[in-house]
Amino acid sequence: MNRLSLYIRQSLQGSYTLSELQSLAKIICLDLLGMDAIDFYSGKDIDLSQKKEKDLETILGRLRNNEPIQYIRGxxxxxxxxxxxxxxxxxxxxxxxxxxxxxxxxxxxxxxxxxxxxxxxxxxxxxxxxxxxxxxxxxxxxxxxxxxxxxxxxxxxxxxxxxxxxxxxxxxxxxxxxxxxxxxxxxxxxxxxxxxxxxxxxxxxxxxxxxxxxxxxxxxxxxxxxxxxxxxxxxxxxxxxxxxxxxxxxxxxxxxxxxxxxxxxxxxxxxxxxxxx
The missing domain is CATH 3.40.50.150 (Vaccinia Virus protein VP39)
Structure with a gap:
């Protein structure tokens, strides 16, 4: 597991089940932040740009506010x-x-x-x-x-x-x-x-x-x-x-x-x- 996935799971822990955290980490990394699928599945660490870091915090805040991931994805x-x-x-x-x-x-x-x-x-x-x-x-x-x-x-x-x-x-x-x-x-x-x-x-x-x-x-x-x-x-x-x-x-x-x-x-x-x- 890369650091980004771990950070997402830790940030949302307590609000979602383990299976939901796994799914959300995948959706956020691949669909919303545009991480390469090979990098994600191989556990490779990546550095986010300042904009993507800001986007990530916005996404996590919306999820902690119980907004469905489908609305966040659009x-x-x-x-x-x-x-x-x-x-x-x-x-x-x-x-x-x-x-x-x-x-x-x-x-x-x-x-x-x-x-x-x-x-x-x-x-x-x-x-x-x-x-x-x-x-x-x-x-x-x-x-x-x-x-x-x-x-x-x-x-x-x-x-x-x-x-x-x-x-x-x-x-x-x-x-x-x-x-x-x-x-x-x-x-x-x-x-x-x-x-x-x-x-x-x-x-x-x-x-x-x-x-x-x-x-x-x-x-x-x-x-x-x-x-x-x-x-x-x-x-x-x-x-x-x-x-x-x-x-x-x-x-x-x-x-x-x-x-x-x-x-x-x-x-x-x-x-x-x-x-x-």
């Missing part, structure tokens, strides 16, 4: 692609990769896809990358999120159509979709106290939280819209709060959806609900 990895991120959008999660992977595998010939609550655009753009014959649209209520999603769209060479739409207002849309996917806010206010500071203090509340007295608020509204927006035989996919798999599937059945299924993530938690129109 990007997050998702499905093998780098997506621009900023505090105005939710950082893409591995669980969402499982959702996208399922959609791609189950819908190889899909023609029209809608992503509701797109954030960075990671779901819509990844689907467009892997299903290039599909026409992909995405909605969000945040202008900041849509601006970031549009930049990701350009950088990754896709042609997703992004629109500012609020699902709780009247939706005038003549388009019909073969797949609708959504990862809406699903963390209840009661769950706030269980969350890490790097999520709670930095990521946008409007993308995370839903009121305790109606945890299925977004799911119910999107599912209701799906009754008119989905083509006959089309599929609806949700990422869900692990605590509400049964409730979400029951709600969809009550609305008349068929083949409702709750799917567990890699950690064995209820994470995806899918249904057919």
């Amino acid at each position: 990007n997050a990895d998702f499905f093998g692609f780098k997506f621009e991120v900023a505090p105005g959008v939710l950082i893409p999660r591995p669980e969402t990769e499982e959702l996208v992977d399922l959609i791609i595998k189950e819908n190889p010939s899909v023609k029209r896809v809608l992503d509701i609550g797109t954030g960075t655009g990671c779901i819509a753009i990844t689907i467009a990358k892997y299903l290039p014959l599909a026409t992909v649209s995405a909605w969000d209520v945040s202008d900041e999120a849509l601006a970031i999603a549009e930049r990701n769209n350009v950088c990754l060479g896709t042609s997703v159509t992004f629109s500012n739409k609020d699902v709780f207002t009247e939706i005038l849309n003549e388009e019909r979709y073969d797949v609708i996917v959504s990862n809406p806010p699903y963390v209840t206010i009661a769950e706030k106290e269980e969350m890490d500071a790097h999520v709670l203090n930095w990521e946008p509340e409007m993308a995370l939280f839903v009121m305790d007295d109606d945890p299925l608020l977004f799911y119910r509204r999107i599912a209701s819209l799906g009754l008119s927006l989905l083509s006959l035989g089309g599929s609806l996919y949700f990422e869900i709060n692990q605590a509400y798999g049964i409730e979400t599937s029951f709600m969809l059945t009550e609305l008349g959806y068929r083949d409702v299924c709750v799917i567990k993530d890699l950690f064995g938690k209820d994470r995806i609900v899918k249904a057919s129109r």
Whole structure:
């Protein structure tokens, strides 16, 4: 281990686990300070310029303040692609990769896809990358999120159509979709106290939280819209709060959806609900 990596770990000790310290040291050295990979892995010591020393202290200060490394880097990895991120959008999660992977595998010939609550655009753009014959649209209520999603769209060479739409207002849309996917806010206010500071203090509340007295608020509204927006035989996919798999599937059945299924993530938690129109 070189002196720089050791210094980074010592500076952040107590705030992160050992595995997190290892990962952060690598990201800081290679991605943020531009250290040569061979030098890093061989443990070679390097001298930083005054500017990079100052940059390093700024980075360490932000990390000690619980700011996510993805916001410091300005990007997050998702499905093998780098997506621009900023505090105005939710950082893409591995669980969402499982959702996208399922959609791609189950819908190889899909023609029209809608992503509701797109954030960075990671779901819509990844689907467009892997299903290039599909026409992909995405909605969000945040202008900041849509601006970031549009930049990701350009950088990754896709042609997703992004629109500012609020699902709780009247939706005038003549388009019909073969797949609708959504990862809406699903963390209840009661769950706030269980969350890490790097999520709670930095990521946008409007993308995370839903009121305790109606945890299925977004799911119910999107599912209701799906009754008119989905083509006959089309599929609806949700990422869900692990605590509400049964409730979400029951709600969809009550609305008349068929083949409702709750799917567990890699950690064995209820994470995806899918249904057919």
